[in-house]
Structures are given as structure tokens and as C-alpha cells.
Amino acid sequence: MKVAFLVAPEGVEQVELTEPWQAVKDAGWTPELVSTDPGEIQGFNHLDKADTFPVDKTLADASAGDYIGLVLPGGVANPDFLRMKPDAVAFTKSFFDAGKPVAAICHAPWTLVEADVLRGRKLTSWPSLETDIRNAGGTWVDEQLQICTEGPNTLITSRKPDDLKAFNQGFVDEFRKAAG
Template sequence: MPSETLDGLKVAILIEDGFEQVEMEEPRKALNQAGAKTSIVSPKHQRVRAWKFTEWGEEFPVDVPLNQAKAEDFDALLLPGGVINPDALRIEPTAVAFAKAFFDASKPVASICHGPWTIIETGAARGRRMTSWPSLRTDLKNAGADWVDQDAVVDRGLVTSRKPDDIPTAFNKEMIKLFAEARGRRHAA
């Protein structure tokens, strides 16, 4: 992991039942190790259940129910994938508004795999260079994004990645670097 410190950075992890467990756990671990304070935000009020590749995974406690969450209380957003999770979030107006508030405030966002489905709904994909799980390529192009097949892509405060294999090699590194830059700007202000 890079030497960047995220001490004091508050990161919301927006998830619904069916998020890919490794796509939440591994980035969260990297963020916490770098000094960030991560919080699970969910439409669920108590616990949210992961998907683990081909079957249901573990349950995790919800730190902040979505109906009580405010984007202004956080410095950055993590949007894990999995198919079920972002498909549910993108039709939840409160979830879309929460994610959109990060883009509107120019706060950094990290998203992996199918997570960009939620970004499409915010309107923030338009004009951005992005990557995702390959099946989202047409969705992202139709939303006005420039889709590329790379392990991690950073464009104007957004880092996207394709799949779990990219997490240790590229996604975590680029996410921490992006979030550290935002932390530096916040402390300079």
C-alpha cells in the first residue's frame, strides 16, 4: 500500500444486500489500515448481507441507515459491486441522491465491478473515462462514458475497477491515492 495517510478521512460504503463481499471487505481493510474511518451506509437498518461469488456470504452491521445518512458527513464514497447490490441501489432514489451528492460536491468516489450502475443513475458517468465488469460496457457507453478495459481508471475524482482480481494489484492503490489527494485538499482549505 502507498504511504499516503487517510487519518481522519470519513468514507461511506454504500451497500445493499447482495454486494460482493470481497469488493467491500478488501478495500475497507485497506482504507482502515491507511487511517480512514469507514462506515457502512445501507437502506437496511441493522444488517446487510454479502454475496460471496456463487452463494450468500456473511452479514455485516449497518453503521448508518441510508435514511439518516448525509453526504456532507463523509469525505469519500466507496461503491462495491456484485450484481444484486447495485441493481437494487440504482432504483432506490435515496441511494442515488446520496451517491450524486458526492459528485456534486466534488468528493472522491471509488467503484468496482457492477458498482458503476449506481453512478450511471446519478448522471456522473457522462464524459468520464471508466471501467467496470465487462457486461456494463454498453450501459456505460450509453450513459456517455468512455469505457476502457483496464484494471483501474482514475478520472476527475472517480476511480473504477473491473473485478475482484484488480483489488490488490490496482484498485486499492488508486483509491487510497485519490482519497489521500482529497484529504490533502480538505486540510489545505
């Protein structure tokens, strides 16, 4: 089973990509890096450049039907770039339309705001997104892990890198349930 990781060409918080990626591998699944452009993406440790990672598929070649779920890593620039790309927003929304679980950490819910999928849902994020989430119809909470089962699919969210252990366990458990 495959899990999509949607990231921009640069700006992803590296630890929010690599630790969930490893959790997917540890679960026996195959992670795939999906981006707007082919080649490599540039990871960051906060504002400093870190490692690069090869893109497995571009959005033009990826479909929600190919995956058991979607992981949206954070970083400030990553989701801000993605929410400005209609194909990235459509790809994200397609997981909700298909009833597949989505996991988002830190600033990643910005992409969910743009996809208009938060109405009536409870979630957490980096604190600066609270107003954006509320304006999009969601309920923001300051919790390490929030699992929302209201709506067409399960939404798993966490606030920051310090929450990664809970985030990884939460989304792996929920993806496993969804996969049957």
C-alpha cells in the same frame, strides 16, 4: 476521517467490501457501512451467501458532508438494487455535487449510470456494463484501474475482484489527495 461504503441489504460481493474496507482502516480512516435499511447486510461470494455485516448508518442519517469519499462495492444484485432506490442514487450523486472522490468496482457503476454522472468520463467496470456506460455518456475502457479527473471530482474504477490490489491503492491515494 470517515469513508462511506454504500451497499444494499443483500447482494454485495463480499471481497469487494472487505478488502477496500481494510484498505481504509490501514490508511488510518474510519469506514462506515451505509445502507437503505438498518440492521445487517448480507454479503455474497458470487452467488453464494457469505457473511453478514452491521449497518452503521441508513441513508436517512448519512450525508456526503460527513465523509471524505464514497466507495461503491460491486456484486450483481447490490448496484441493481441501489439504482432502483432514489435515496441511494441521490446520496451517490451528492458526492459528485460536493466534488468528493468516488470509487466503484465491478458492477457498481450501474448506480453511477442511474445518478447520471458519467457523461464525458472514462471508466472501467465488469465488461457487461460497457453498453450501459456508453449509453450514459461515459467512455468504457478494459483496464485494471481507471482514475478519471475530468469533471467535478475524481472517479476511481476497477473491473473485478482480481483488480482489488490496484483498486485499493488507487482510491486510497486519491482520497488522501482530496482530503488534503
